[in-house]
Amino acid sequence: MDGLSIRDLRVVFDGFVAVGGVDLDVSPGDVRFLIGPNGAGKTTLVDAVTGLVKASGSVRFGERELLGTEVHRIARLGVGRTFQTAAVFENLTVLQNLDIAAGTGRGAWTMIRRRRGIPENVQEALETIGLTGQLDQAAGTLAHGQKQWLEIGMLLVQDAKLLLLDEPVAGMSHDERDATGELIGKVSRDRTVVVIEHDMDFLRRFAQTVTVLHAGRVLSEGTVAQVQADPKVQEVYMGTKEA
Amino acid sequence: MKWRAAAGFALGAVVLFGVAPAVLSDFRLSLLAKYLCFALVAVGIGLAWGRGGLLTLGQGVFFGLGGYAMAMHLKLADAGEGNLPDFMELYGQLDALPWWWRPFANPVFALAATVLLPMLVALALGTLIFRRRVRGAYFAILSQALAAAMVILLIGQQGTTGGTNGLTDIEGFFGYDLDDPVNQRMVYFIIAACLLGLLALVRQLMHSRYGELLVAVRDSEERVRFLGYNPATVKLVAYVAAAGMAGLAGALFVPAVGIISPALIGIVPSIEFVIGVAIGGRATLLGPVLGAVAVAYAKTTLSERFPGAWIYLQGALFVIVIAVLPGGLASLARLLRRQPHGRLEHP
Numbered sequence: 001m002d003g004l005s006i007r008d009l010r011v012v013f014d015g016f017v018a019v020g021g022v023d024l025d026v027s028p029g030d031v032r033f034l035i036g037p038n039g040a041g042k043t044t045l046v047d048a049v050t051g052l053v054k055a056s057g058s059v060r061f062g063e064r065e066l067l068g069t070e071v072h073r074i075a076r077l078g079v080g081r082t083f084q085t086a087a088v089f090e091n092l093t094v095l096q097n098l099d100i101a102a103g104t105g106r107g108a109w110t111m112i113r114r115r116r117g118i119p120e121n122v123q124e125a126l127e128t129i130g131l132t133g134q135l136d137q138a139a140g141t142l143a144h145g146q147k148q149w150l151e152i153g154m155l156l157v158q159d160a161k162l163l164l165l166d167e168p169v170a171g172m173s174h175d176e177r178d179a180t181g182e183l184i185g186k187v188s189r190d191r192t193v194v195v196i197e198h199d200m201d202f203l204r205r206f207a208q209t210v211t212v213l214h215a216g217r218v219l220s221e222g223t224v225a226q227v228q229a230d231p232k233v234q235e236v237y238m239g240t241k242e243a
Numbered sequence: 244m245k246w247r248a249a250a251g252f253a254l255g256a257v258v259l260f261g262v263a264p265a266v267l268s269d270f271r272l273s274l275l276a277k278y279l280c281f282a283l284v285a286v287g288i289g290l291a292w293g294r295g296g297l298l299t300l301g302q303g304v305f306f307g308l309g310g311y312a313m314a315m316h317l318k319l320a321d322a323g324e325g326n327l328p329d330f331m332e333l334y335g336q337l338d339a340l341p342w343w344w345r346p347f348a349n350p351v352f353a354l355a356a357t358v359l360l361p362m363l364v365a366l367a368l369g370t371l372i373f374r375r376r377v378r379g380a381y382f383a384i385l386s387q388a389l390a391a392a393m394v395i396l397l398i399g400q401q402g403t404t405g406g407t408n409g410l411t412d413i414e415g416f417f418g419y420d421l422d423d424p425v426n427q428r429m430v431y432f433i434i435a436a437c438l439l440g441l442l443a444l445v446r447q448l449m450h451s452r453y454g455e456l457l458v459a460v461r462d463s464e465e466r467v468r469f470l471g472y473n474p475a476t477v478k479l480v481a482y483v484a485a486a487g488m489a490g491l492a493g494a495l496f497v498p499a500v501g502i503i504s505p506a507l508i509g510i511v512p513s514i515e516f517v518i519g520v521a522i523g524g525r526a527t528l529l530g531p532v533l534g535a536v537a538v539a540y541a542k543t544t545l546s547e548r549f550p551g552a553w554i555y556l557q558g559a560l561f562v563i564v565i566a567v568l569p570g571g572l573a574s575l576a577r578l579l580r581r582q583p584h585g586r587l588e589h590p
């Protein structure tokens with residue numbers, strides 16, 4: 001298992017500093033929650049790690065430098081992400097979604113033929129995310145929570161070793177949140193997970209470690225208790241009922 | 244599903260090989276042969292645009308490459324060994340065949356070139372275009388510009404390309420006299436067989452894992468990238484395949500109609516290739532074929548009776564279909580049947 005190591009990460013949009021010199025280490029197997037007010041730069045940080053936006057500094061996953069690497073190559077190095085708004089292939093079935101996610105290593109001969117049966121890792125992922133019964137359902141017709149799980153399932157079959165989940169439980173019901181929390185626990189056994197989240201209750205229950213971002217910088221870092229006790233964090237969150 | 248496809252192909256074969264030759268006059272059959280050439284282009288557009296989201300508004304380029312490759316060989320064969328093609332004698336101040344004409348004297352080279360040349364050009368163009376993430380309207384405009392550029396190039400080189408006239412008066416087809424109706428029928432049968440073969444090929448591609456991936460790229464290119472695929476490569480495959488099909492169509496058009504010229508491959512014909520596909524239903528297998536044939540038929544019939552009005556009618560039809568029925572007429576049938584497969588058809 002590999003860990004994530006970020007040094008002096010900076011992302012600037014037309015002079016606006018969205019991420020302003022972030023150092024961040026996530027050790028292998030950790031479940032790190034990334035919190036912070038709206039516009040703190042959480043999504044932008046994940047965008048930088050996955051190659052979507054240009055950034056300076058250094059982002060290492062294991063031995064490999066990710067900055068300057070193309071998006072699809074970063075993905076092939078085992079870095080997978082989900083999006084704030086679920087991004088599944090709505091016109092394709094659950095099975096097709098997972099099969100595509102599982103398929104980057106396939107040769108031309110396999111590609112130009114039909115899928116026969118269900119690949120083993122797809123079957124496993126289906127069971128892990130609990131969508132075995134929705135196999136042939138178009139992903140666009142899934143419930144909101146199920147779409148998020150499908151996205152996580154796609155990361156599993158993609159064989160991602162670093163999972164970056166952007167607000168996976170936003171808009172979910174209470175039960176769905178619980179199920180998602182357990183799912184994250186399950187998949188983190190042999191993977192490193194970073195979760196962006198606003199829900200403090202969810203964070204208390206499922207985070208191992210927490211990093212607080214504010215205005216593009218790291219404000220505080222530690223266990224849930226340490227971060228909650230940090231006066232700087234309380235100040236930033238003052239006026240919101242969550243902290 | 245399998246038996247239905249087999250039944251569909253059998254029905255297609257009966258219509259193309261049995262019914263059409265039996266009921267159509269020689270003249271009508273040769274018109275149908277021409278329409279089927281457009282259908283060949285349409286099958287490729289259905290793949291690239293319908294499934295891949297690539298609005299290929301410049302297929303005339305590839306149609307032209309295939310057509311000219313074939314026509315050059317046939318002109319050389321008509322002229323006989325050691326002679327220049329007739330138009331070169333007329334306009335050109337040439338004493339010898341230009342070097343780039345020479346390989347086309349070889350029938351194997353020429354035949355291979357009709358398909359491979361367009362594919363190679365598409366490979367080079369596509370690599371540049373897709374790597375730079377040119378897409379959507381920009382891709383469509385660029386395709387149009389290429390078609391325009393090719394026309395300008397051909398017209399400017401009258402002495403070696405036939406200029407505006409193109410390559411005309413093609414008499415023979417690998418030893419067969421094209422004036423003989425029997426041979427015209429043979430050409431029709433070749434075209435019909437190519438169409439069925441291509442449909443089988445594209446059907447296989449659409450149902451393959453590649454076909455699913457192509458739809459995923461069409462619907463959400465960025466998402467595919469984050470899974471570890473390079474969408475540029477995925478699109479390139481469909482683009483090159485469609486170019487090969489357009490090239491084949493152009494090549495078969497030449498013996499069927501007896502001419503290839505800039506007017507057949509420029510901006511307007513390139514748009515017309517797409518209109519039939521849009522009307523028939525771009526994401527389906529048969530929609531593009533039926534749409535292309537129907538539009539070509541309507542053009543022949545209506546432009547005879549109301550010359551000038553056709554272009555407006557065609558434009559109006561295109562706009563109406565895109566606005567009211569983006570899935571084309573094929574989606575009308577699906578809407579009525581509510582077939583579960585419909586999910587693949589709508590972009």
Ligand SMILES: Nc1ncnc2c1ncn2[C@@H]1O[C@H](COP(=O)(O)OP(=O)(O)OP(=O)(O)O)[C@@H](O)[C@H]1O
Nearest residue numbers: 013016018036037038039040041042043044045084
């Ligand atoms: N492409 C962009 N161009 C310009 N500014 C951007 C761009 N993307 C993000 N920003 C700005 O960067 C800042 C950080 O945005 P980011 O999306 O990373 O915040 P976030 O922490 O994920 O917030 P939220 O909790 O609302 O999702 C915001 O002020 C945002 O407006």
Ligand SMILES: [Mg+2]
Nearest residue numbers: 042043044084
């Ligand atoms: Mg965000």
